[in-house]
Amino acid sequence: MLELQGIAVSSGIAIAKAYCLVEPELPVEKMEIENIDAEIARLNETIIKTKSVLETIRNGMTDTVGEEQAAIISAHLLILEDPEMIASMKDKIKQHANAEYALKEVTDTFVQLFESMDNAYMQERAADIKDVAKRLLAGLMNVELPDVSLISSEVIIVAEDLTPSMTAQLDTRFVKGFVTDIGGKTSHTAILARAMGIPAIVGTKTASKSIPHCSMLIMDGDSGIVLEGATEEQQQHYRALQREFKLQNESLQKFSSLPSRSADGHSVEIVGNISKIEDIDSILTNGGDGIGLFRTEFLYMDRDELPTEDEQYDVYKSVLTKLEGKPAVVRTLDIGGDKEVPYLSLPHESNPFLGYRAIRICLNQQAIFRTQLRALLRASNYGDLRIMFPMIATLEEFREAKEILLDVKQQLETEGIPVSEKLQIGMMIEIPSAAIIADLFAQEADFLSIGTNDLIQYTLAADRMNESVSYLYQPYHPAVLRLIKTVIDGAHLHGKWVGMCGEMAGDTTAIPILLGLGLDEFSMSSSSILSARRQIAQLSKEKLATHIEHIFTLRTSSEVEQYVKTMLMEM
Amino acid sequence: MEKTFKISALDGLHARPCTLLVSAATPFKSEATLRYKDRSANLKSIMSVMSQAVPTGAVITISAVGEDEVALMERVVDIFISQGLGEEC
Incomplete structure (x- = not known):
């Protein structure tokens, strides 16, 4: 029997055959043939x-x-x-x-x-x-190649890591879980698994090398344990846990049609993060109030050339149509960093997270940016569209981006193409400099959306993909919490709303803090929506106020985490 | 018969345009070649066409020889125009 411990990044229990995505060795020998x-x-x-x-x-x-x-x-x-x-x-x-x-x-x-x-x-x-x-x-050579698109029975995918193009071929009906050697909480595998509502364990270091293809696997996406060749007793134990998990999920279902409101009647929006049109379905079945983050870069990845204006327009239009009036926050192109687009031939950088990416590219290569904005603005009449710019560091950047948008809008109107009057123009707060002067941005933006994944890594100067420094990825670090408070207070001072679209918005320990601070919109993967709504329904914003005061006197991330957990138990 | 084209596709004849051209030529019986500079490539072979690495702005000649050469050429011209790969010159 083999037991591996990894990082649990998406909850649930899966029991299925291992599907090892290991490329087999194919040694070629030269031979003399007769026939x-x-x-x-x-x-x-x-x-x-x-x-x-x-x-x-x-x-x-x-x-x-x-x-x-x-x-x-x-x-x-x-x-x-x-x-x-x-x-x-x-x-x-x-x-x-x-x-x-x-x-x-x-x-x-x-x-x-x-x-x-x-x-x-x-x-x-x-x-x-x-x-x-x-x-x-x-x-x-009669060797079978692992091919994810050919999978036609229930499996747990075991691989060194998953890439976006690999997962594009997956038939989600058959994939019951992911186990990988590398990765962290915000890796592609983790995000995908949460969106699919299946368990995932990453960072096992050796899974792809030690688990035999087709062997029976049990994985627990809450404890991070992977078992191969489990005993009958263990199998029974996990099957029982699996049933319990399913029951809990069913009891959550009733929250899909309830409003997102705290116990003391404070309303918020609980919305979903999506990368492609199909992701909307699971957001809507889970009763999401809309889309809080549409990562449009996936329209640009895994292909050979830029998507055309019409192609993009069709996608944005379908997103808005599918939402039937619920709001959609669309983030303009955010490439660079870990998201590569080969055909743009961007120069290789030694420090891509601090380099030429997102709005920095869009403001420089304006043709790409203008095409996307035209497509978005044309689609704006089909629903409640809110556009936001990623990676804004300075007020000048926001002003320039907004000016380009307004210029594109004017052009469209001269051509006789109307743009929705409800359109909101906002920005992401991911860089500490922007968080600190959020009150200044709030005077010029319609809304702010905090992207915690980047905000945390920039605040603690720790690459979230680097396992050696993953201990520094601390969402409850007092500095991060103070920045979030600064942003929320700054926006509210000018009557603007604040959302959050990082992983933190769906985190059960963070939600009470964020609700207490007055966050207006929580955007998360579809699988977290119901539990977040249930948790908020049980919390009273007013009662949280004194706890928040105490939390802001705490000095370390672990003190905060401990305090919130105890507080939640007592409630 | 042969025709000359000026390539206007932004990245030249990369994988997608090559896929289109080769798929268009393959069903015909006639032989088809693409000439760029002093090298020629079998228009029914994607590897041979792609390895020419024809850049945007380049002038190429396509020739077709065989019983259905006219139909083949028509199809090729159609691909060039409808996909915005280039124009006849």
Whole structure:
């Protein structure tokens, strides 16, 4: 039996077979073959089989992630059937080489050719050829490649890490949990799992190397424990826990139609974070009051070129239409940092989180920014749109961004395209400099939204992706709490509303503090909405006031955490 | 028959335009080649077309030889125009 301890980042219990996303080794040996015709036939057969696998993947992607991403697989299909490549391979086989060796020789030549080009985009195409070659080689060697899009029974995905493009292919019906070697609370895996409402454990360090493919796994997304080859007793224990978890979830369901209001009648908005249109469904089924963060960068990632204005307009329009009048806060393009967009050819930086990213890119490459704003403003008539700019550090940046927006608006109006009068223009508070002068921003912005993931890492100077300093990622650090208070007070002074769209907004320890401080809008992953609403319904904002006073005399993050937990128990 | 085009696609003939052109040419019986500078590529081979790394602004010649060369060329011209890859010159 194997027991691993990782970081629990999304709660729930899953019991299913492990699906190990480990790329198998495919060593190629050169062999002298006798029967040339049979070897060529073997190659042809494998190409046909691989073609049908790729077609299945592509058709599945068209349903789940759309035509644009499926285009990548279309290119793979053409590479697979490339007449020049196949002819070269056959030539080699005719000289008595085995198919595996012929394939490797030919594809290596093309890979080298592309890698040596002085065009970064073309260099990356080498990866496409490698991908196809690997698939074909695995087929020839009868080795099964793990392929997430082909999963058709319930599994727990075990991998070193998950990338956004990998997860784009996942069929969420079959994935019951994630276990990864690396990552933290805010890693892509964690965020995705919470959005899907399934358990996730990250940072196990060795899971992908030590868990056998297809073995029975139990994972507890609350304690961070992963069990492989569990005893009958343990299985029973976890099945019981799983049932209990399900019951609790069902009792939460009644909160989906209740208003977001504290025990003493103070109303707030509990809204959801989304990355793509499909995420809205789970926000709405959980009774979310709207969208508090639409991360539009996912429209720009995992593709070859910028999304056009019309393409974006269609997405924004569907988001607003689906919400039927509920508000949608859309964040303009926030790339850079850990979110790369290869076709923009942004220079590699040694310190990307402090570098050229988000609004800094948009203000400099205005064509990209203006296209997005045009699409947004055109869509604004379909609902309650609120646009916010990310990574604002100075008042000048906000003014410039707002000026561009108003300029785009005027242009549209000259063209006879109306823009909604309800439109709100706000900004994110993620940088300590912006938090400290929030009162100044509040005089010029319609609203402020605190992005705690970045605010915490910038305040404590600790990269949230770096496990060695993850102890410094402290949401309850007195400095972070003071900054949040400064922002809320600053905005309220000028009659503006304040939201929060970081992980902290859905955190059960943070919610009482945030409610007590007067936060107006809590934006979180859909799976936290109901429990947050229930918690707020049980809390009295007025009674929290004295506790808040005491919390602001505490000196460390752990003192705050301890105090709030005890306070919640006593209530 | 052959036709000359000036590439206006912003990033030149990268994966997406190449996919479109190769998919368009493949179903025809005629042979098709793309000439750029002094090199020529089989228009039915994505690797061969992509490895030309044709940049925006480049002038290329496409030739088709065979029984259905006219239909092939029509299809190629159609792709160039409808996808904004470039224009005939």
